Amino acid sequence: MEQCACVERELEKVLHRFVTYGHQSEERLDELLRNVCELRSRLLAYGVQDADLSVLHQTMAQCCKEIKETVQVLASRHKDIHGSVSKVGKAIDRNFDAEVSAVIAEHVWDTPERQKYLSETIVEHLYRQGMLSVAEDLCQESGVVIDMSMKQPFLELNRILEALRTQDLRPALEWAVTNRQRLLDLNSTLEFKLHRLYFISLLNGGISKQQEALQYARHFQPFASQHQRDIQILMGSLVYLRHGIENSPYRDLLETDQWAEICNIFTRDACALLGLSVESPLSVSFASGCMALPVLMNIKQVIEQRQYNGVWTHKDELPIEIDLGKKCWYHSVFACPILRQQTSESNPPMKLICGHVISRDALNKLTNAGKLKCPYCPMEQNPTDAKQIFF
Ligand SMILES: [Zn+2]
Structure with missing residues (x-):
């Protein structure tokens, strides 16, 4: 944060100079304009024929000189601003480490197919955000073709969410009623909560x-059996309608943060129903990258300083575990206890009949003459009895 504040200070200096420059330029130009206008009206009043040519010449020369001077002053002040702008650039260079190339896996985006995945992910993110025209532009420029069936759910989601944000419950209610059974299967309380809010808006x-x-x-x-207590509260509040709910024991019903909450519930349940993740995969990846990058850059530096080259050769594998917080836990990762490598599709975890788990590469290495001795218990067994497990 300190780095951001430092850059911000430089930026404020530039802005301040810019505003001052604007005011000063305006003042000087106004003054100049006044002089020229005055000169013009004087000339008109004299009549050109009557005027003394030498005086006229002098006056014009004086006027031109003033204009030139003003232009010079403004130009030199403008140059000063350039100096401040370049200071911002230097502050950014000084405060932020731009050298991320050391931790970049070079071949991540080197095939057209992978680039297509990236474009599709960005387009999907834009649709989620409701930035439809930007998404269309990106599709055109990148040549990505997005199926209407993929677009449709996002368009509908956005339309309903936009209405909810303006406290219009009808589109969301229509959607919830249409999908009632599927929502109930998910144990969703969305439809009841929407009806409840509609009722509260009537109380208002x-x-x-x-x-x-x-x-x-x-x-x-x-919803009577599942939400009995909530319904009792809603009906009870009717008694106070004449004197105003806001002065009654039911005033909590009018809290405005319920609208933000209903937007979240709708997004969560609608995404679950449509088989989408609640958060955009792009946002999640970006946020994880922001957390992991400083750690990776540090470790890279340490490796280089101590000359432990060769420790981190596989760039598709992290050299250390980076804690991204519980929010980013999606599935378990298994590291083989024998080879000390993270398992992958080509080297999956295998469960031996004794219950111990090792990677397939380790299993192959430990197999001797068609027999395998578990490195842990050590039960002797047939390696073909081992079963691949999925996390
Ligand atoms: Zn075992």
Whole structure:
């Protein structure tokens, strides 16, 4: 953060100079303009024929000189700003380590197929964010063709979310009713929460909405057993409608953060229903990269300083474990206890009949004349009895 603050200070200096320069230029130009206008009106008043040519010549020369001077002053001040701008660049270089090439795996994006994956991931991210026109532009420029069936869910999601943000519940309710059974299968409370919020928005309308609220309450019927307590609270609040819910024991019902909450619940449940991750894969990768990069750059430096070259040769494998927090736990990773290598698709973990797990490469190495002795227990067994396991 200290680095950001340092760059920000330099940036503020530039902005300050820029604004001052703008004001000063305007003042000087206004003054110049006034002089020229004055000269013009004087000339018109005299009539050119009557004027003394030498005086006229002098006045014009004086005027030109002033203009030239002003231009020079403004140009030199403009140059000063260049100096401040380049200071910002230097502050960025000084405070941020731009040398990330040492930890980059060179071959990650070197095939057209992988580049296509990257473009598709970015396009998907843009659709998620509702930045449809940017996504379309990227598709055109990168030549990526996105199927309408992939686009459609995002368009619908965004349309409903946008309405929810303006406290319009109808599109979300329509969607929830259409997908009721599938939502219930997911144990989702979305539909009830939407009806509840609709009811609360009617309560907000005061006594004039009492009848409508009572009628709307029939929507709670399918949820009566699961949300009995919530429904009781909602119905109880009707007693205070005449005097205003905001002055009643039910004032909590009017809290505005429920709208942010319903947006989150909708996004979570709709994504689950559509088989999408709640967060954009691009955001998750980017955030993880930001956390991991400084650690990787440090370790790279240490390796180089101590000349442990060759320790980190496989760039698709991390030299150390980096804790990204529980939020980033998606699946377990298994490192073979024999070869001390992370298992992969080509070298998967294998469970021996004694229950111990080693990698397939280790299993092949330890197999001798069709027999395998478990390196842990050490039970002798047939290596073909080992089973691949999936995390
Ligand atoms: Zn064993």
